[in-house]
Amino acid sequence: xxxxxxxxxxxxxxxxxxxxxxxxxxxxxxxxxxxxxxxxxxxxxxxxxxxxxxxxxxxxxxxxxxxxxxxxxxxxxxxxxxxxxxxxxxxxxxxxxxxxxxxxxxxxxxxxxxxxxxxxxxxxxxxxxxxxxxxxxxxxxxxxxxxxxxxxxxxxxxxxxxxxxxxxxxxxxxxxxxxxxxxxxxxxxxxxxxxxxxxxxxxxxxxxxxxxxxxxxxxxxxxxxxxxxxxxxxxxxxxxxxxxxxxxxxxxxxxxxx
Numbered sequence: 001x002x003x004x005x006x007x008x009x010x011x012x013x014x015x016x017x018x019x020x021x022x023x024x025x026x027x028x029x030x031x032x033x034x035x036x037x038x039x040x041x042x043x044x045x046x047x048x049x050x051x052x053x054x055x056x057x058x059x060x061x062x063x064x065x066x067x068x069x070x071x072x073x074x075x076x077x078x079x080x081x082x083x084x085x086x087x088x089x090x091x092x093x094x095x096x097x098x099x100x101x102x103x104x105x106x107x108x109x110x111x112x113x114x115x116x117x118x119x120x121x122x123x124x125x126x127x128x129x130x131x132x133x134x135x136x137x138x139x140x141x142x143x144x145x146x147x148x149x150x151x152x153x154x155x156x157x158x159x160x161x162x163x164x165x166x167x168x169x170x171x172x173x174x175x176x177x178x179x180x181x182x183x184x185x186x187x188x189x190x191x192x193x194x195x196x197x198x199x200x201x202x203x204x205x206x207x208x209x210x211x212x213x214x215x216x217x218x219x220x221x222x223x224x225x226x227x228x229x230x231x232x233x234x235x236x237x238x239x240x241x242x243x244x245x246x247x248x249x250x251x252x253x254x255x256x257x258x
Contacts (some may be wrong), residue, residue, distance in 0.1 A: 071101030
């Protein structure tokens with residue numbers, strides 16, 4: 001069995017506050033014997049569309065905090081974070097950090113929201129699937145779910161589970177079944193064909209939320225391989241969720257927040 005976690009935390013533009021939120025979430029999930037915990041998009045810096053400059057030194061310090069804590073707690077982390085390109089720019093990435101604190105994989109976002117290109121460089125389309133504890137797990141980062149990244153998740157028979165970190169969730173008042181934003185429609189269509197489960201992680205709030213008045217925050221979704229939305233995290237509030245996954249089926253999904 002694979003025990004997964006969703007860390008639906010507040011998204012800050014303050015590196016210290018983000019480190020504290022990430023560390024607190026990792027400690028909570030570790031106490032519940034979670035194997036791999038997923039965070040929301042750009043959790044280390046706060047998501048932005050060019051509204052601020054990323055401090056590479058502070059970013060590196062934050063990533064190192066996560067690496068050290070993963071090793072200490074013996075928990076693997078799917079960490080969405082900016083990643084330096086080496087020429088002063090950044091990818092919008094997801095790092096897979098194992099329980100020994102080693103970065104095993106990095107996936108760079110290829111499809112952008114308007115404005116992201118001001119600060120992020122598109123990644124290269126390549127395999128978006130990795131093996132972990134006997135499972136094949138795919139990665140899609142937020143709105144790139146609309147684009148050809150699906151083609152790089154390997155054949156559907158090889159992808160047991162998809163991790164989908166993002167910034168915001170569904171529109172206010174929507175459910176998984178009624179959500180009609182382009183990325184949701186594409187996800188639901190492909191899940192129906194692929195028979196893969198999906199774990200979504202969004203932030204619970206953000207200082208940038210004022211720029212997205214028509215969006216909702218929180219409500220991270222757990223969807224089984226039959227396309228059924230079996231659980232949602234709290235809307236507009238921090239929440240920690242644990243999912244037990246075995247033989248391609250979600251056995252249980254529940255909040256472990258107080």
